Amino acid sequence: MVCLLKIRGMLEHMSVIERKLADFILDNAHLLRDYSSQQLADAVGTSQSSVVKFCQKLGYKGYPDLKLAVSEAVITASTLQRDTTEPSHSANNLHTLVEQLQFSLHSHLRGIMAVNDEQTLLDAADCLQGADRVLIAGFGKSAIVAHDMQFRLLQLGKLALLHSDPAITLQLASTLSHDSVLLLISESGQNTDLLKLARFAKQQHIRIISLTSYKTNALSLAADLALLALSGDENVRVNPLLVQMAQQHLCHILYLLLCQQQNNDHQLEENSKLLHVLEQP
Amino acid sequence: MVCLLKIRGMLEHMSVIERKLADFILDNAHLLRDYSSQQLADAVGTSQSSVVKFCQKLGYKGYPDLKLAVSEAVITASTLQRDTTEPSHSANNLHTLVEQLQFSLHSHLRGIMAVNDEQTLLDAADCLQGADRVLIAGFGKSAIVAHDMQFRLLQLGKLALLHSDPAITLQLASTLSHDSVLLLISESGQNTDLLKLARFAKQQHIRIISLTSYKTNALSLAADLALLALSGDENVRVNPLLVQMAQQHLCHILYLLLCQQQNNDHQLEENSKLLHVLEQP
C-alpha cells in the first residue's frame, strides 16, 4: 500500500528510466512476485543495475526488499478491498461516488504513519509545544490546511499567526524569536514565498517544520522537521482532495499529540465555553 | 494463509530437522521476512541445504518462494485482524492514537449517506450548478469548511464569495440575485450572523443551502436544502475534528457531483495550469 504510494509520490521527480520502472511496477504490481531484478530490467528495457539503484533510491535495501514491499501492497490492497465490500458497481451513481471517495480516503490516511517517521511527528509536537509562537504559512489550496492548523493551535492556547498575504506573512516572520516555530505548508514544496520565508528563518535560526506532498523538495530540505502527506490517486479530481485531507489529518494528529502533552483539559473547556458564548444570540 | 496450514498439515510426516524447521517457521512467521536461508538454518541449528530441501519438499520452488508465501500469510492474517478487531491497544501510544482517530473518522464518514437524503444532495448540486454566484458564510471553525468549499467552487469556475467579516458578508448578500445561492455553514446552526443572512435571503427569495451538525436547528429550518454532518464521538477533543472533517467531506461530495455534471475537464485543467504557474518561481 504504502510502497506504491511512495512510488507514485516520487513520479514527478524521476528520470526517464526510473519513470519507466515506476510505471511498470505500478501497472504490474501483481506480476512482480515472480520477477527477478534481471527480468524486470528486461521487461522495462534497462539494465539490472539500474533496477537495483532504483530500489535503493526509493529507500529500500535492495531489489528483494522492494519486491517484498510491493507484494505486501498488492496483498493488503486486495484483502482491504474484499473486506470493505469494495467499490460496488451499484446502479446508484451517487452511492458509488461516495463509496469510492471514502475508500480512497481511508486507504490514503492509513498510509500516513508509514511515510512519516514516528519520531519526526513526536519531535514536531514537542517543537510546537515549546514554541512561544508559531507562524503558519500556506497559500492557495494549502491555505485551507493552514487555516485549520491555526485554529487548532489557538484552541490549545498557543499563539498562532497566519495571514493570506505573503508580504505580510514575511513581516510577521520578523517578529519571531529563537523560540518560535515556522510551519510551512505547501503541496509541491516549491512555492517561492514559502522558500523566502524558509531562507529568512534559517538565517535567524528559527526552527522550520514543513508539510508537503513529495519526499524531496526545496521546502522539506530546508526544514528541520519535514512532514509528508503523500497521495497518488490517478483521478485528477479526487487526488487534490485526498492530498488536502491527508495534510489536515496530519495536523489533527499533531493537535491530539499536543492535547495529550499539555493535558490541560480546562484550557480546552474554557475555549469551548468561549465558542459557546459566541454561538449564542 | 494456505502456506502455514500446509506446513501444519505435514508436521506428522516430518523428520526431526524438518520438524524443527516447521516449528520455527510457525512460531516466527513474521520474522522470516528478514531471514536468508542461511540465517534460518543457523537459527534452527541445521544446514542451509536442508532448508532448501525442506522448501522443495513442501512443493515450493525454493527458499525465496516459501519465504514469499509465508510473508503473504502473515500479511493477510494481520490485515484481516486489523480490520475486524478495530483499535488495537498496542504498546505504542502514537500508533494507537492515530488508529483510533482513523477508525472514528472512517466510521463517521460512512454515516453521512445515512443521515443525508440522497435527493437532497443531488438537489444541492443542481442548485449550485445553476447558480450565477454563490455566497458562502461560515465563521469560527466553520470558516475552514467555508474556505474549502469556496476553493472547490472557484476551481469549477463558479463565482464563490466568502469573507471573514459578518458585516461585509451581509453587504455581499445584497449583491445576490434570484439565481444566486446562499450556503450557510455552522456547527450548531444558531449563529446570529448566519440567521440574519438567512432572514435576508428569505425576503429576497434567494435559495439557501445549510450545512449544520444537528438535525433540527434554526438554520436548517430556514434553509431550502439542509445538509447534515452529524457526529457524536464522546471524546471532547476528537469530536470537533470529526464534525469538521464530515462537513468537508460533504463539500467534497458536492464538488465531485458538480464535476460529473458539468463534465468539463478542460476547465479543471485550465485551473491546474493556472495553479502550476503560481507555484513556479
Place this chain on the structure above:
DNA sequence: TCAGTATTGAATAATTTATTCCAGCTTGGC
C-alpha cells in the same frame, strides 16, 4: 548383521543481487 533407503551437511555450482567504474549527458557558471 547387513543391504537398502532415507536424511543430513559440506562442498560446490548456479543464480541472483549489489557495487564499481566508466561513458555519455545535462546543468550551471563563467
Place this chain on the structure above:
DNA sequence: GCCAAGCTGGAATAAATTATTCAATACTGA
C-alpha cells in the same frame, strides 16, 4: 558558447544468496 561538475545509466565484476551434488551417517526391515 564552452568547460567543469554532477548526474544518469549500463557493462563488468564482486558479493551474496540459493540450489545441487555427493559422501557420510543413521535408520529400517529382513
